[in-house]
Amino acid sequence: MRCPYCQQDDDRVLDSRATDDGTAIRRRRLCQACGRRFTTYERIEGDEQIRVIKRDGRIQAFERRKVLQGMLIACEKRPVSTADLEAAANRVYQALLADGEREVSSQRIGELVMQELRRLDQVAYVRFASVYRQFKDIDDFAAEVARMQRPERP
Numbered sequence: 001m002r003c004p005y006c007q008q009d010d011d012r013v014l015d016s017r018a019t020d021d022g023t024a025i026r027r028r029r030l031c032q033a034c035g036r037r038f039t040t041y042e043r044i045e046g047d048e049q050i051r052v053i054k055r056d057g058r059i060q061a062f063e064r065r066k067v068l069q070g071m072l073i074a075c076e077k078r079p080v081s082t083a084d085l086e087a088a089a090n091r092v093y094q095a096l097l098a099d100g101e102r103e104v105s106s107q108r109i110g111e112l113v114m115q116e117l118r119r120l121d122q123v124a125y126v127r128f129a130s131v132y133r134q135f136k137d138i139d140d141f142a143a144e145v146a147r148m149q150r151p152e153r154p
Helices: 064-074 082-099 106-120 122-132 138-149
Strands: 011-018 024-031 037-043 051-053 059-061 103-105
Touching: 051 106, 064 082, 064 106, 064 122, 082 106, 103 106, 106 122, 122 138
Parallel strands: 051 103
Antiparallel strands: 011 024, 024 037, 051 059
């Protein structure tokens, strides 16, 4: 593993443990060259390769980090921990695997992300929805807030 600070590949694992949801191993490492610490995550990579069908018809490999990045942007300057967002991104991925489909629409992924954000932070949810649903004006925001205030159906 290359150190993200000095690019040397001489490190030592200080601590290993499973993530809270059990889908990855978190490893704390110490770079022997520069002495800085960093964290890596080890995940299972199997035959469950999911492909995403984009709105324009293109097909791409699913990337969990893109889901997490979108959630991080929506939660910027909000009181949501990175650990909570990591767990939410894992739940999105697990839901996609549970569906059993090899190809999923980007809309399905967006809906799963919105469900997770709605549980974590309502402001982040509206931020994400405004981009995802391409709000055109304040009426779109008001309609989404009204929809959000209704009880969520299971």
